[in-house]
Amino acid sequence: METSFRQNISSGTPWEPVVGYCRAVRVGNLIEVAGTTAMDGEQLVGKDDAYEQTRFILQKIAATLEQAGGSLTDVVRTRMFVTDISRWEEIGRAHGEVFKDIRPAATMVEVSALIDPQLLIEIEVTAVLSPVIEPD
Template identity: 40%
Template sequence: MELIRTNYSSGAPLEEIVGYSRMVKTGPFIFIGGTTSVQPDGKVYGEGSSYEQAKYILEKQVELLGQAGATASDVVKIKAYTTDMKYAKEIGDAYSEIFHDIRPLFTMVGTTMLNRISQLVEIEMDAILGQNS
C-alpha cells in the first residue's frame, strides 16, 4: 500500500529557510513538529507565562490539524518540553483544558533551553486521522 505524503506549512519564515514542514500527513498519520508560541509577527506570545504559551501552542496545533481533516479527538500523543519543571502544573492545566477527556499519551521533558530565552514551552503532537469515530 502506497501512502501519500502531504507537507503543511504554518508560514513561519524559518520553515522555508531551514527546509522543514510544520506538519506532515502520511496516510492517516499526522505529525506536528516542535511548536513554540512565536506569533506570525515574530514575537513570543505569553512571554513569562508557561500556561499562556502552552495554551497558545496547543490551540495553534489543533487548528493546524484541521487543515488535514483532523480534530483534537484524533490526537494520540503529545510531548511537551519546558525550560523548567516548575512549569509542569501550568502546562498540564493548559493541556487538560483541551485533552482531558480525549486522554492521548502525554510526556513532559525538562530541557535547559529552547530557541529563545523567552520561550518556556515547545510541544510536538501526533494524530491518527479517524480516531474520533
C-alpha cells in the same frame, strides 16, 4: 492496494525552507506536528506565563491538525519540552483543559533551552485519523 499520500503543511515562516522542515506532515492517516511554540509571527504570546503559552500552542496545533484533515480528538501522543519543570502544574492545567477527555499518551521533559530564551514550552503531537467507514 491502498495508496498513501503525503501532505506537507507549511506555516509560511521564512526559516522552514532554510532549515528544511514544515509545520506538519500527513502521510495516510498519520499526522505529525512539529515542535510548536508560542510565537505568533514575530510576537511572543504569554511572556513569562507558561499556562498562556501552552494554551496558545495548543490552539495553533488544533488549527494545523484541521488543515491536515484532523482535529485534537485524533491526537494519540503529545510531547512537551519545558525550560522549567517546576512549572508543570501551569502547563498541565492547560494541557488538561484540552485533552481531559481525549487523554493521549503524554511526555513532559525539561530541556536546558529553546530557540528563544522567552519560550517556556514547545509541544509536538502525533495524531492518527480513524478510517472512514462507509455504510453498507
